[in-house]
Amino acid sequence: MTVGDALGQANSPLPPSRKGVLYGVGLGPGAPDLMTLRAARLIADADVIAYPTLAGGESFARAIAADVIPQGVPEIVMDVPMTVARAPAQASYDSGAAEIAKVLDSGQDVVCLCEGDPFFYGSFMYVFARLSARYDVEVVPGVTSITACAARASKPLAARNERLTVLPGPLPEDELRNRIDGAESVVVMKVGRHLPKIRAVIAALGLTDQAVYVARATLEDEIVLPLADAPEAAPYFSMILLTKGADPWL
């Protein structure tokens, strides 16, 4: 089924025998007006919305979409505990997926809110894995944090035939070193508490002067700094851009 078909069905009354459609909707990096027109329309027309929260905190995804969420629409909250053990998080996605499935079985659609892009390091993948075999799922891509950070840092990510490598900050120090060394453009995501380790790796490779630190890109409290000037403590939503190769003149 194409996105167009799905939208058409979402906008017309569903026969009772028809299952609802699950939409995984990317909301972009944080500024509400960086969500797509399609995302805004799907949320405004939603029967039911769903989103994750971390350890009972506020949902970043819900905060991005707040202005377009209809008054009084039912909300399915998946509270994901922050534990090293995986079972508690799996259990919360299991029960969230079961709640969503009930709504879909009733013929109503569910719009699952996803910060950034649903398939780019997004928690929607865990909902998708649990429901995609049984229900129609439409994923609406969103602006990722990597191009948002590049825009805010005025650093082109990759041009022409350059390679781009995206590395999660939690990777072990030696793996980070090996992957950054010999790469071209590099983005290190999910910096957070891994900043000292990542900074040491980049310094050891002599690349600190080419590195930019960006935290909470496009939000009110955004920070864009040369890595050398970055604070000691970084939030989870921060990254480091290392663009070595761009040839701006084409």
Next chain:
Amino acid sequence: MTVGDALGQANSPLPPSRKGVLYGVGLGPGAPDLMTLRAARLIADADVIAYPTLAGGESFARAIAADVIPQGVPEIVMDVPMTVARAPAQASYDSGAAEIAKVLDSGQDVVCLCEGDPFFYGSFMYVFARLSARYDVEVVPGVTSITACAARASKPLAARNERLTVLPGPLPEDELRNRIDGAESVVVMKVGRHLPKIRAVIAALGLTDQAVYVARATLEDEIVLPLADAPEAAPYFSMILLTKGADPWL
């Protein structure tokens, strides 16, 4: 200057002494409703728009934005010849940048239309390189083709601590082989006439069964197929997704 400040200025009359702002606006992968709310507002309010065309053909960027471009707004067209030599393309960006600079000097803003994201393999980088030292430039990120293709193929790109590697299809065969081998999630962009070479590399690595071919994602004539079933001839706007590692259960 923050995006917010820039938007504020764009919406208020500029004193004659004030230079205009150049906006590099990402439009997403092709479906018009995958442009961001900010992109749509900036284009609708534009004093002047600018965009590239390839060898006198239609501009894909302009086609994506067609419904929101104001009637009669002045348009600066940068016609980029498709030549192996780089000088002709450089010359067209030089003259395009000079035209844009004239408008900015007059105090008017220019909205440069960019398919996908301006800093992700985007031609806007060549305009940016020519003007960013002299003018305020605001880059508005857009949905990239890689997350759009992943959404349409129902293939998560990367989760948790997976690495993602983006490779341009024109890279030499041995470099493609070395970079794909030992990578985790891989996206090969700009497939086009390089499809036979890329297909051979992926087959030699025994990864054909994990590879998906996506062409013109989100457009009417979109194609999503297992790589084994891909046509012989691929358009420029096509890519191959190789997602090896995703652990969907968290």
